[in-house]
Amino acid sequence: MNMGIDLTVNGDHLTSTSDPVTPLVDVLREEFHLTGAKPVCREGFCGACMVLIDGDPTPSCLVPAALANGCDIRTVEGLAANGGLNPIQAALEACDAVQCGMCFPGMVVSLTHLVSTRPDATREDIRAALTGNICRCTGYERIIEAALLALATA
Amino acid sequence: MSDASATMNFARRDAADKLRGRTRYTIDRYLPGMLHAAILRAGVPSGRIARLDLTKAARMPGVRAIVTAADAPGMIGIGIADHPLFARDVIRYDGEPIAAIAADTPMQAQAALAAIDVEIERLPVVLTMAEALAPGAPLVHPDWRNYEVLLEGGARGGNVAWEATVVRGDVDAAFARPDVEIIESCFRVGRQNHVAFEPRAVVASYEDGRFHIETSTQVPWTIRNATARLLGVPASRVRVTVPPVGGGFGLKFDLAIEPFAALLARASGRPVRLVNSREEEMLTCLFRENADIRIRSAVTRDGEIIGREAVVLMDCGAYGGEQIFLTTMTAHTLGGNYSLGAVRLVSRAIYTNTAPNGAFRACNGVYNTFALERHTDEIATRIGMDPLAFRRRNVLGDGDLGATGQVFEGDVLGPMLDRMDTMRNAAAAPPARADGRLYGRATTVGTWFVFVGPSAATVNMNADGTATLVTSGVEIGSGSMMQALPQIVAGTLGLSPDDVIVRSADTDAAGYDVGVGGGRTTVSLGAASLSAAQEVRTKLLKVASEMIEAAPEDLVMRSGRIEIAGAPGSGRLISEVATRAQAQMGPISGTGAFTGAGVSAMPGCVAGHFIDAIDIPVFAVHDCEVAVDTETGQVEVLSYRVVQDVGRALNPRAIRGQIQGGVVQGLGYALHEEVTIGSNGRVCQNGLETYRLPLALDVVPVEINLYEGAPSIGPLGTKGAGEVPILNVAAAVGCAIANATGKAVQELPLTPPRVLELLLDQRPTLCLPHIAETWTENLVRPHGAGGSN
Numbered sequence: 001m002n003m004g005i006d007l008t009v010n011g012d013h014l015t016s017t018s019d020p021v022t023p024l025v026d027v028l029r030e031e032f033h034l035t036g037a038k039p040v041c042r043e044g045f046c047g048a049c050m051v052l053i054d055g056d057p058t059p060s061c062l063v064p065a066a067l068a069n070g071c072d073i074r075t076v077e078g079l080a081a082n083g084g085l086n087p088i089q090a091a092l093e094a095c096d097a098v099q100c101g102m103c104f105p106g107m108v109v110s111l112t113h114l115v116s117t118r119p120d121a122t123r124e125d126i127r128a129a130l131t132g133n134i135c136r137c138t139g140y141e142r143i144i145e146a147a148l149l150a151l152a153t154a
Numbered sequence: 155m156s157d158a159s160a161t162m163n164f165a166r167r168d169a170a171d172k173l174r175g176r177t178r179y180t181i182d183r184y185l186p187g188m189l190h191a192a193i194l195r196a197g198v199p200s201g202r203i204a205r206l207d208l209t210k211a212a213r214m215p216g217v218r219a220i221v222t223a224a225d226a227p228g229m230i231g232i233g234i235a236d237h238p239l240f241a242r243d244v245i246r247y248d249g250e251p252i253a254a255i256a257a258d259t260p261m262q263a264q265a266a267l268a269a270i271d272v273e274i275e276r277l278p279v280v281l282t283m284a285e286a287l288a289p290g291a292p293l294v295h296p297d298w299r300n301y302e303v304l305l306e307g308g309a310r311g312g313n314v315a316w317e318a319t320v321v322r323g324d325v326d327a328a329f330a331r332p333d334v335e336i337i338e339s340c341f342r343v344g345r346q347n348h349v350a351f352e353p354r355a356v357v358a359s360y361e362d363g364r365f366h367i368e369t370s371t372q373v374p375w376t377i378r379n380a381t382a383r384l385l386g387v388p389a390s391r392v393r394v395t396v397p398p399v400g401g402g403f404g405l406k407f408d409l410a411i412e413p414f415a416a417l418l419a420r421a422s423g424r425p426v427r428l429v430n431s432r433e434e435e436m437l438t439c440l441f442r443e444n445a446d447i448r449i450r451s452a453v454t455r456d457g458e459i460i461g462r463e464a465v466v467l468m469d470c471g472a473y474g475g476e477q478i479f480l481t482t483m484t485a486h487t488l489g490g491n492y493s494l495g496a497v498r499l500v501s502r503a504i505y506t507n508t509a510p511n512g513a514f515r516a517c518n519g520v521y522n523t524f525a526l527e528r529h530t531d532e533i534a535t536r537i538g539m540d541p542l543a544f545r546r547r548n549v550l551g552d553g554d555l556g557a558t559g560q561v562f563e564g565d566v567l568g569p570m571l572d573r574m575d576t577m578r579n580a581a582a583a584p585p586a587r588a589d590g591r592l593y594g595r596a597t598t599v600g601t602w603f604v605f606v607g608p609s610a611a612t613v614n615m616n617a618d619g620t621a622t623l624v625t626s627g628v629e630i631g632s633g634s635m636m637q638a639l640p641q642i643v644a645g646t647l648g649l650s651p652d653d654v655i656v657r658s659a660d661t662d663a664a665g666y667d668v669g670v671g672g673g674r675t676t677v678s679l680g681a682a683s684l685s686a687a688q689e690v691r692t693k694l695l696k697v698a699s700e701m702i703e704a705a706p707e708d709l710v711m712r713s714g715r716i717e718i719a720g721a722p723g724s725g726r727l728i729s730e731v732a733t734r735a736q737a738q739m740g741p742i743s744g745t746g747a748f749t750g751a752g753v754s755a756m757p758g759c760v761a762g763h764f765i766d767a768i769d770i771p772v773f774a775v776h777d778c779e780v781a782v783d784t785e786t787g788q789v790e791v792l793s794y795r796v797v798q799d800v801g802r803a804l805n806p807r808a809i810r811g812q813i814q815g816g817v818v819q820g821l822g823y824a825l826h827e828e829v830t831i832g833s834n835g836r837v838c839q840n841g842l843e844t845y846r847l848p849l850a851l852d853v854v855p856v857e858i859n860l861y862e863g864a865p866s867i868g869p870l871g872t873k874g875a876g877e878v879p880i881l882n883v884a885a886a887v888g889c890a891i892a893n894a895t896g897k898a899v900q901e902l903p904l905t906p907p908r909v910l911e912l913l914l915d916q917r918p919t920l921c922l923p924h925i926a927e928t929w930t931e932n933l934v935r936p937h938g939a940g941g942s943n
Contacts, residue, residue: 139815
């Protein structure tokens with residue numbers, strides 16, 4: 001008997017009818033059509049499916065939907081007000097950091113958390129903070145630059 | 155014919171949506187009533203299908219269609235049509251498709267796969283090139299003689315899928331000279347997985363008797379034509395459209411899983427989505443191939459290269475694929491960089507019972523450059539010459555001959571080496587460190603090419619003053635379709651690039667194109683777009699000249715206006731002219747087409763080559779400094795510098811982004827990324843836990859100098875800039891590690907265990923007994939003997 005899983009996603013109260021062991025990333029993408037989070041490796045290594053669960057960056061491929069019951073989830077689609085860009089999104093755009101873009105939903109979630117929780121982060125802190133977010137295109141340098149820019153202008 | 159500069163750091167228009175998670179890649183697309191597909195893949199590397207019974211699977215819940223080899227009668231390939239869509243009777247690699255199923259949900263499709271009754275009898279297996287070339291080896295393709303030959307000229311035989319040779323001059327005489335040193339080097343490199351973040355993915359439907367394939371590809375026209383060939387339908391029955399692509403790197407330069415979805419869509423009457431799992435991507439991606447290389451050179455004591463010979467064995471896996479073409483590129487890489495006296499090269503694509511290999515950014519150029527540059531350092535050591543001085547003495551210059559006898563134009567590599575000296579000298583000397591690590595540096599050079607070939611473009615001038623560019627170009631992430639192309643059109647028409655709409659690829663809307671890869675987007679699609687825009691310009695100026703009452707040659711197009719030259723503010727808005735033209739003679743459009751000019755080679759030099767000479771050479775000089783930990787074998791890259799020949803940099807910031815990214819992919823290839831194949835024929839690295847990609851902590855900011863002004867037939871003097879940055883990374887890192895450790899670096903990747911073995915002298919000297927001692931004995935057919943086999 002499926003009781004339904006209650007989630008708050010980007011401020012909306014939603015109920016999932018998925019099997020409780022369905023990875024959260026699939027509930028978000030297939031059921032709620034929030035396709036920002038990308039299931040790239042499904043092993044928790046690449047970070048492209050990162051979402052904020054009660055404020056903490058978490059790979060949504062590793063979270064069974066039932067364990068997110070009652071949680072506040074924020075996806076990359078819900079990070080900026082009124083369809084705009086938040087400071088890290090704006091900085092990544094300004095630095096011409098984006099290439100194929102598949103890793104960026106996760107990058108943006110991780111760096112949004114970094115910018116809001118560690119205003120004094122250094123270049124080395126940023127590099128270390130990106131250990132759980134892999135990018136295959138850019139060689140990281142502009143992502144680090146953008147994080148520094150966002151911190152400097154925050 | 156342009157009054158506004160096309161050069162600018164124009165920002166890409168797709169960034170904001172990619173950053174907000176709004177971009178819909180192929181994996182994100184849904185259609186009403188869509189089914190989900192899965193592929194049954196072989197679990198053995200070699201075998202015969204004894205029984206395939208679908209009865210039970212067909213009755214499983216939710217199953218709507220099952221297709222097998224009987225549904226796909228055709229064969230595809232490059233040079234030879236050796237590749238069916240499904241294994242027919244014979245399994246040739248672990249992971250080869252046997253059947254495909256479409257069901258209402260992905261879970262139902264997987265459950266139905268498990269219900270397929272298949273029995274496979276094991277057959278003898280060859281997993282390595284040494285095994286494949288051994289006398290009496292089992293043949294991966296016993297019927298190789300019966301395959302349709304698509305390009306004449308390549309020698310073939312047994313497990314040699316294709317053999318290409320170059321012979322220029324008397325090599326035996328060069329090696330027999332009394333005043334030369336003979337230097338011989340052997341190398342072995344492993345495979346590299348692209349790990350494009352978007353896996354191969356497709357959504358197919360069948361409407362009005364035609365297939366519509368939405369797919370994550372670099373080559374929409376190849377997908378159209380190859381799908382049709384496999385399915386046995388006219389190519390005009392296949393339409394391919396391409397959403398934004400989440401990374402390609404060459405992986406998507408060939409057909410992949412599109413025909414499975416197409417067949418299932420036709421069989422079920424419903425749209426079908428098929429997405430490779432990451433494990434499927436890891437095990438069956440079209441890897442950069444593993445290779446074994448032997449190079450010998452005859453060099454005088456004062457550093458002249460009198461003769462060179464080489465044998466390159468490229469593992470194509472179970473089917474020929476891209477490696478057949480790439481045998482050509484040995485001539486232009488091992489025979490590039492330096493001026494040579496006599497030369498003979500053979501490259502052989504070898505069949506093995508392993509997953510097929512394919513194209514990967516700069517392809518075999520990457521390991522040929524590694525081999526050539528390490529060999530070059532060994533030459534310099536032997537004759538007691540500084541390696542940089544040796545390079546400076548020998549790099550290709552104006553009028554020098556390439557391996558195939560093509561004449562290179564312009565002095566490019568020499569001045570680029572000077573640039574690198576300036577960059578290196580300007581850098582602060584690294585602080586002396588006494589941490590017990592070994593320090594080394596190297597400067598390497600590389601030669602690659604732009605893969606030109608046909609492209610088409612149409613520019614539609616809209617009455618509102620915007621222009622729509624229609625091509626079959628695909629945005630794979632490099633930005634060429636977002637930046638260079640609209641910049642070229644805008645520059646020609648005096649518009650802002652924001653006012654150039656770029657149509658996404660649709661084979662029903664735009665003409666033929668070879669695809670996005672090989673550094674050709676800005677060059678080939680750019681040239682076609684430039685020519686289409688020029689036609690529009692001519693037409694607009696004619697109408698404007700009547701409106702403004704001035705001769706067309708006195709008019710300029712800039713800032714959205716057509717004005718009399720030297721009189722800013724005169725004239726009319728382009729939108730006014732376009733509106734008038736539309737009313738008087740119908741909407742204005744222009745078309746453009748491009749292909750390579752074809753540079754000549756020396757007659758008789760080459761056999762089995764797809765291109766005899768390169769239309770647009772591209773050169774690179776890299777410099778790298780490393781530290782090697784003697785206790786762990788860990789290599790840290792301390793600095794990295796690139797001087798890259800770009801022809802003309804239309805968007806310097808975008809090119810710099812490509813260079814940083816390409817260098818880091820090369821660092822992964824050189825240091826971390828290892829693919830091994832188990833005794834069961836399966837790739838051992840099935841995910842990102844075991845396949846080690848470069849992380850933010852591994853990389854350094856690359857110091858970059860863009861070298862402009864080298865000759866190029868590209869539009870506005872451009873060359874492709876996105877492929878080449880990876881070219882000499884393994885070479886620079888490998889040479890730097892050899893210099894740091896004093897050990898002969900012969901293999902890639904240089905993982906900590908491998909480096910530690912080198913340091914401890916525990917790594918046996920590489921020996922390649924499957925390469926015959928005498929060069930000619932490595933050939934299936936003597937060079938120049940002719941014939942198709």
